Amino acid sequence: MTVSEGEAHGWRARWVGRENERRRTAYDAALQAWRRRDEELRQLYCAAEEPVRPAETPAGLPVRLDDDEVVLAVQPAAEIVEATARHTPDLPTAELTVVPVEDTRRSRRRSKGARVVDAGMAVVTDRRLIVVGRDEQQEWPYARLAGVAHHPEEPFTLLHPDGPGRIRGVWVPRAAASTFRLLLTVAYADATGARAALLDRLDDAVMAHWLDQPPTPSPATPADAPLTARLVRPALVAAVAVALAIAAVVSVVHGSVPDRPVIGMDVDRGTGVDPTDRGLPPSSTGLGTPARSAVPHTTGTTSGQLPGAAPVTAATTSAAPTPTADPSPAQPSPQPTETTSSPPAPSGTPSPTEVDRCGAPANPYGYNYCGGSYIYDPAPDVCTWFDCVENLWSGKGYLVQCKDGLISRTGMQRGPCSGHDGTRRPVYI
Structure with a gap:
């Protein structure tokens, strides 16, 4: 990432170097996170294609299984969570897919829409999910479920019943969430005959993520450098703002009102806000940048007009004159200067640009x-x-x-x- 418009010198060169380094660092971090997510999605797709292998059943498993029921996974640390309401924006919706838990690097927190009701051991079989808690045993036969819902940021899954009733689920440690979710979703898909649909959804997720690559940032140029970057010490900006605020308060208290409005500070040898832009309402251009109003303005001013005053147009000159104080006999009255106005804006609105x-x-x-x-x-x-x-x-x-x-x-x-x-x-x- 290099400077592309001319050679920068002085404070502009220093700003370009810092800005390009900041953009490069942010892009590298976003690209690294995107690659991690892409690898997780592709690994999930490959694992979902493989047949599920039975897990080794530990001795003394406190679950009564059917004769031909197969244990696929055992999670010794699990909690039963319950949704506080059936429709809560903070909770995921039922969907036939596998969502990897995003590494948000935050401390463990609980969703506001779910609460823990029990803790114990979770067992995934080819027919149901069972959680043996301290107070009760909860089980979800796959044939009676309307779908599973994995939270994208927290390691818990809700199991929606096929009909009215409470929505409950299971929370597992973050390190074991990806494997547990995959085995549970594949077992549910196999039991409902939706393995092909699950693979289609995972393939869609891989493709959607591939199309969502972080864009390469454009290099900064000397023309992009803001005037505030010229200050050696950023604290000076705050000091100037405080001084201006104090001066404004003192002026109001003592009744000293400036004879014309303050347009802006001249910090770069005349570079500032155009005084003729006062009063022109910004209009949306569709690109997030305020545009100039389409109202025509004059190219000249009347002799003696203050720089901060409103521009004189043909409409204002044709109106009744504003009464002024009697001029001194020794001072002749100023002669009005001819004003020219830009042609009126054409009627009608141009057709919007076609969107791709x-x-x-x-x-x-x-x-x-x-x-x-x-x-x-x-x-x-x-x-x-x-x-x-x-x-x-x-x-x-x-x-x-x-x-x-x-x-x-x-x-x-x-x-x-x-x-x-x-x-x-x-x-x-």
């Missing part, structure tokens, strides 16, 4: 195939703008595009694009 949606049809919601956030709550009239599958609203996840071009939704029993050649890519907003 990466193949998605035009729609008023900004839905696209390029990138962004998953759409878990699509608009009710989404099928007016997209071609949708018939059972779109039976899903509980986010919008995806099938390989035949139709729009579907994840969280369905047989997968989002079952019968439509598989899933192609997510729909973003």
